[in-house]
Amino acid sequence: MARKKSLCVDDLEACQPFDVDKPAPTDSCEACRALVPDLEFVAKRAGLHTAAGASKTRAWLREALGGVCDDAPFRHARPLAVETFCVELFDEHEDDVVAAVDSFYAAVRALEIPPLDLEASVCVEVAGACAADAVKDARAAAEL
Numbered sequence: 001m002a003r004k005k006s007l008c009v010d011d012l013e014a015c016q017p018f019d020v021d022k023p024a025p026t027d028s029c030e031a032c033r034a035l036v037p038d039l040e041f042v043a044k045r046a047g048l049h050t051a052a053g054a055s056k057t058r059a060w061l062r063e064a065l066g067g068v069c070d071d072a073p074f075r076h077a078r079p080l081a082v083e084t085f086c087v088e089l090f091d092e093h094e095d096d097v098v099a100a101v102d103s104f105y106a107a108v109r110a111l112e113i114p115p116l117d118l119e120a121s122v123c124v125e126v127a128g129a130c131a132a133d134a135v136k137d138a139r140a141a142a143e144l
Contacts, residue, residue: 031085
């Protein structure tokens with residue numbers, strides 16, 4: 001873990017440093033909200049937000065997102081709740097998570113405001129882990 005942090009955060013400046021003082025998620029909503037940036041990171045790293053991303057199939061995206069749960073310890077200072085939530089989410093809703101990520105980035109590629117922010121789509125609609133008023137809505141900021 002220390003070597004990855006050194007390489008990723010310090011040398012390449014490709015990752016955000018952990019906030020070691022940040023408390024672990026206490027419920028499934030917080031765990032889901034912590035997981036969504038990981039989904040976004042994987043999708044963007046794969047270029048899903050670019051025109052070339054349109055050629056990616058859902059099967060390809062499913063495979064790409066499959067490692068998100070395994071990588072939770074590398075992305076979160078206190079990963080157990082996030083990793084556990086992630087595994088359960090993918091066990092129960094993998095197709096819906098893949099569809100939500102795919103739909104979100106299809107709208108981004110089309111330069112449209114997505115019908116739902118990815119956090120709302122995954123945490124409220126797919127997982128049912130959060131109430132609608134508990135998640136951010138980036139669309140509201142875009143409309144101002």
